[in-house]
Amino acid sequence: MSIFDAFKPKWQNSNPAKRKEAIADLDELTSQDIVERVALSDDNVEVRMAAVKKLAIIKTLQDISTKDSDAGVRRLAESRAFEEIVKKLKNFNESALNSEVLGYIEAIKDTRYTEDVLKATDNVNLKRELVKQCSKQSLLAQIATRDSSEEIALQAADRVTSESLQADLIKNSKHTSVRKKISDKVRAKKEAEDNGRKAAELLQSKREALIKQAHFLAAQKDAFATKPQFEDLMNEANALGMGESAATLNEIYESFNKFYDEANAAKKAAENAEAEKQAKIARLTESLAELEGLLEAGTTEENADRVNAIIQEWNEGKSLMDAALIKRFNNAYFKSQEAKKIEIPTAESENASEEEIAIRKSLLERLQALSETEIDENTGKHLHAIVREWEKLALLEGDDPILQAYNALRTKLSELISAFNEKTQKVIEENSKKLRGLIERIQNIDENQEFREIHKILRDTYQEWKEIVGDQKFKYHDLWQEYKIATSRFQEMQQWENWHNEKDRDTIIEEMDALSKETPSQAVLAKFRELCGKWREIGPISAAKFQDYRDRFQALVDKVKENCAPFIEEQNAERQKNLVDKEALCQKVEELVANAEIFWKDKFKAVQEIQENWKNIGMVPKEAFAALNKRFKDAVNAFYAQHKENVKHEDESREANYEKKVALCIEAEAIKDSTDWNATSTKLKQLQDAWKATGPVPKSKSDEIWTRFRTACDSFFEKKRNHFEEMDAAKQKNLEQKQALCEKLEALDIANITPEVIEAYKAIDAEWKTIGMVPKDAVESINERFNAIVNKIVAKMAESDPELQAKIADIKKKKQEMIEKVRQFAESAGSNQLADAVRDIQKEWVTLGSCGNDDDELRKAFRDVCDDFFTRRRDQLDIQEQARQNNLQKKILLCEQAEDLLTDLNESTVVASMNKVKHFRRLWKEVGAVPREHSEKIWKRFNSACDQVFAFGRKDEKKEEAPAATTEA
DSSP, X not given: OOGGGGGSOGGGOSSHHXXXXXXXXSOTTTOHHHHHHHHHHOSOHHHHHHHHHHOOOHHHHHHHHHHOSOHHXXXXXXXXXXXXXXXXXXXXXXXXXOHHHHHHHHHHTTSHHHHHHHHHOOOHHHHHHHHHHOOOHHHHHHHHXXXXXXXXXXXXXXXXXXXXXXXXXHHHOSOHHHHHHHHHHHHHHHHHTTTTOHHHHHHHHHHHHHHHHHHHHHTOSOHHHHHHHHHHHHHHHHHHOOGGGHHHHHHHHHHHHHHHHHHHHHHHHHHHHHHHHHHHHHHHHHHHHHHHHHHHHTOTTTTXXXXXXXXHHHHHHGGGSOHHHHHHHHHHHXXXXXXXXXXXXXXXXXXXXXXXXXXXXXXXXXXXXXXXXXXXTTHHHHHHHHHHHHHTSOOOOTTOHHHHHHHHHHHHHHHHHHHHHHHHHHHHHHXXXXXXXXXXXXXXXXXXXXXXXXXXXHHHHHHHHHHHHTTOGGGGHHHHHHHHHHHHTTHHHHHHHHHHHHHHHHHHHHHHHHHXXXXXXXXXXXXXXXXXXXXXXXXXXXXXXXXXXXXXXXXXXXXXXXXXHHHHHHHHHHHHHHHHHHHHHHHHHHHHHHOSSSOHHHHHHHXXXXXXXXXHSOOOOHHHHHHHHHHHHHHHHHHHHHHHHHHHHHHHHHHXXXXXXXXHHHHHHXXXXXXXXXXXXXXXHHHHHHHHHHOOOOHHHHHHHHHHHHHHHHHHHHHHHHHHHHHHHHHHHHHHHHHHHHHHHHHSOTTSOOHHHHHHHHHHHHHHHXXXXXXXXXXXXXXXXXXXXXXXXXXXXXXXXXXXXXXXXXXXXXXXXXXXXXXXXXXXTTOHHHHHHHHHXXXXXXXXXXOGGGHHHHHHHHHHHHXXXXXXXXHHHHHHHHHHHHHXXXXXXXXXXXXXHHHTOOTTTHHHHHHHHHHHHHHHHHSOOOOHHHHHHHHHHHHHHHXXXXXXXXXXXXXHHHHHHHHHO
């Protein structure tokens, strides 16, 4: 230590280590002038670097970053300048930007520091200028997508020129205005590139629309209703001019006309069939009347052939007849077949007179007819009458066939009647239960409530009673008496209510009469509406006075309307305007429902706004009210049904996202205890990127899954931080050891190289190689310090050692060749193979060792050419990436053009479409590579559209081949 050091400040000590230690102890706020002086003038690199770390004067840091002799110091100064600029800008709160701030913005533009400031500051003017100065497309797109200020987002969006980034903005920006502006910008660009084809395309689109409409009309089932519409379409097409599409339209029209002719022929055939059916029904009706006449005359046996013919004809055509005629036929048929069903041999009833036999036969016929008819309440009476007549005759015993036939029919009828009575009784019991419920409802009415409510209950109850009882009143006579008793307590109340309502109506009539004599005005019209509303709210009055009151009130209504006609017309005009406004709102909702391109959350906000506007619009004409409300309600319901599906889809998407994030948690938890710091850090960062890209999860699970994932990540990074803190401490210790070795090396007498000096040098060199890594910011400076001394020692040793001289010369030559090789590689820096080769050369450089005094200069030259190579490589990769993005846009356009062919694909356009697809595929091959992540997806999209066109074409070819095969057969 120099004796003068005792009189100097520590930061001026002759020992660099002491100066560095002194700089570290200085207070940053109060010692900036000292730190600045040391950073600018100290001859030791490490001391200058320590000062630069403490220095906060931006101008000085910028000067050092361009003028310092050491590259490490320059890089550190540049980084520190950026950090201090960011601090200044983050804390800048003034509204006006001064020249100093503008200079800072200029300095950090297009760097990552711009993004840091934009995220941290709320100063709109500062943000505006940062965006203005920025030209980095990815950063501008990020601001336009996420910035909370709509103005800043719009400004950034306006500067985004990349088509792929513009497409991302249209989908992902949080601001509707940004999405709309970019959409308009893209649309305007496309229109500007139109080169006059727009009119032709518009004409072609109209022609295509007519072709589509023609296809639609041709597909309708009702040819007669469609015919006038098709004629109008053909007239419109003739006026427009269809060009090459005329043949297609004419073909569709001819096909429709053929269908129309077929439908017309089918209609005539149906009319003829209906006429034949009616004629047949008439014939069967006449033949039934003829059969009944034969039965009445008793001449069926003489006309047996005719009877059989009528029966056969009826059996064949019975399905055409109605139930009443079929019932008549069944009765006639039974009578005509009676002799075959019941044989009454007189030989076995020898004691019976012919008259008695005839009576019994007649009674059996009546029983048979009664059993064939539908059972009702009178069937039992008819049966009892027949039984009484039968029992007046002589008693038959034994196996008499007449008696057996009688007993069988009587038993059958008794069973049918019993079943009918059981069913009827069950219905009566069920209805009685319902009626008793109505009576209880009336009995439970609270007399203290308004009579209007009581009257409504009574009216509704009576209506239910009538629906239950129907035409069977006599069966519920006792219940009806109970019902009358239950309602009787309200009769006096009804009379009082009628009297009260009459008084209220008298009051309104008096007010209406006075109103009819006043000068017409809006106030009169408002009072008129109020009185009409009150009139409708008044309850019932007695039926005897109802007509008189109604006529008196209506006459006054007509008089007031006549007086206020001008104001009513004004009101009608206002309502008509409201109708137009509400129809426009209906149309907006319908368009929102039909438009699938609008983001569904934007749709939801728009519909809510429309509903609010709907409420604020007044009345519409009465005749349009129901239809308009129904239209609006249907449109809104359709939207909310669609919205429900979107929400459901989003819920499903959120659940799917939750499952994905659970999988990410499992992956993170599996590696959180790993000690492979670099690989695991990279993997966790990939998982974090995947987490961000996955999208939201259900709100109820969001905090829980995020905490789980963050805990796993934090666990690893905490261990990593602790590990590297330990490593940093070890690196600092290693640095101190290497500094000590440098001091030992510097203490050697290199002017007089002796064997002892050489041994000491070798020992120091060997020990140097055993010491591990040092802090990153000290690597270059400590190596330069060590190598500077080593180079001098080696050069001095070589002076007396020819073999070492040759070795040094060989190392020097190799290093010069390496420098030249890397310099040549820089022309093709984008190649991955060359990048690997440069890295291999860098590794080999380290193993060569020193070449004496020239080594430092060669090392600096080598570092510069390597930096130049990798800088060029980054630039070339950026250019390649932009080219791939441009190629992606070209291929997306080809996909869209191929997909457009599918919308109008039919037999008439398929050949032209297939030719276009072949052309598109040639263009596809000419376009270069796209970003790897899009390559497979965009190819599948393009190939799918092309394959669909060719698949349709092959199907069409098969259709054309089929008729030829049939003809040959």
